[in-house]
Amino acid sequence: MDDGTRLTIGEVSARLGLPVRTVRFWTDAGLVDPPARTSGGYRLYDAAAVARLDLVRTLRELGLGLTAVRELLAARRTVAEVASEHVRALDAEIRLLRLRRTLLQAVVHAGTPTEEMRIVSDLAALSARERQQIVDEFVDRAFAGLPDDAPGAGLAGAMRSLPAELPEEPTAEQVAAWLELGRLVADDAFAGRVREMAVAGAGATPEDPDPGLDAGRLRSLGGRALAEGVAPGSPAAEALVAELLDDGRGQDPGRRTALADRLAVFTDARVERYWQLLGVLNGWPPFEPSVPAVEWWIAALRAAP
Known part of the structure; x- marks a missing residue:
């Protein structure tokens, strides 16, 4: 079809194996240059238009959307x-x-x-x-x-x-x-x-109770208490409270209550579980739960000395 012959839309449809409505839609969508028209208004496609429609058919069969096809044909993107x-x-x-x-x-x-x-x-x-x-x-x-x-x-x-x-x-x-x-x-x-x-956390101030408390030591001592079955409020628990606070203020009820309340705000088993589950999915090293140890401290601090 390189001798100037032009095909009607029906002939293009038969040659490419496409429904007439598809050829018309692609044409109206601007995927090929507007075809010539007969005196009666019928579309006539030249060789370049037929080849372009054939390429569109191939690209669509590969699953490409019309936007990607249009960009490719406009040379904004390469085939690769x-x-x-x-x-x-x-x-x-x-x-x-x-x-x-x-x-x-x-x-x-x-x-x-x-x-x-x-x-x-x-x-x-x-x-x-x-x-x-x-x-x-x-x-x-x-x-x-x-x-x-x-x-x-x-x-x-x-x-x-x-x-x-x-x-x-x-x-x-x-x-x-x-x-x-x-x-x-x-x-x-x-x-x-x-x-x-x-x-x-955003509202924390230097006046908050024990802002510099050693969290690692707190977890370690709390874990030890749990492992040994130490009951909050017992003499053994009070000895651990004194060891943690170790500044002579372990018997201050106001300080104990404020610290227990502060720990409670930042202690939640479901939040810790979130981090554990993220670790499983991301391949992070597993870690021991700290919430049980901190919950022991909350109970121990709230118990009467």
């Missing part, structure tokens, strides 16, 4: 760039299929209840971007209005580090962690508790 983007899209689709398979296997093997199955289905249907958006919205709710440089506000960045994707071959522990985190970030009460901790 478009192909690379398509490969990334296919990779994302493959990851999603693997994720769905993994989650369904978890349902099959664990005898997951109906509510868990609903969560699995909802999470698997989301894109990676949508799953990250859930985490971002949770962090925004918890930290809204806090200055970026406020004490406690730095937690926001770390709390966004929930992986949007599970590993290609996740362990049963990672699947369980991912689902549990999904439930946590969807819970407004949990977001409210995180915000309470962040706001309290």
Whole structure:
């Protein structure tokens, strides 16, 4: 078709194996130059237009959207760039299929209840971007209005580090962690508790009780008390209180109460669980829970000497 011959839209449709309405739509969308017209108004396509329509057909069969096709034809992007983007899209689709398979296997093997199955289905249907958006919205709710440089506000960045994707071959522990985190970030009460901790941290002052208290020592002594079965309020517990505060003010009821209240504000088993689950997904080294030891201290400080 290089002799000046022009084809009607029906002839182009037959040659390319495309419906007439598709050829008309691509033409009207500007993917080919406007064709010539007969005196009766019928479209006539030259060889260049037919070749261009053939390329559009090929690109569409590869799964490219019309925007990508238009940019390619306008020479704003190379074929290699478009192909690379398509490969990334296919990779994302493959990851999603693997994720769905993994989650369904978890349902099959664990005898997951109906509510868990609903969560699995909802999470698997989301894109990676949508799953990250859930985490971002949770962090925004918890930290809204806090200055970026406020004490406690730095937690926001770390709390966004929930992986949007599970590993290609996740362990049963990672699947369980991912689902549990999904439930946590969807819970407004949990977001409210995180915000309470962040706001309290932002309002900390040098006058707060024991701002320089050694947190590592506190956890160590509290862990020892738990391991030895020391009851809050007992003489052994009071000896540990004196050892922790070791400045002669261990018997000050006001100081003890203020410190217990301060510890309670920043102690929450679910918040600590959030960090543990993030660690499972991100491959961080596991850590021993500190909340039980701190809760022992809260009880010991509130007990009458």
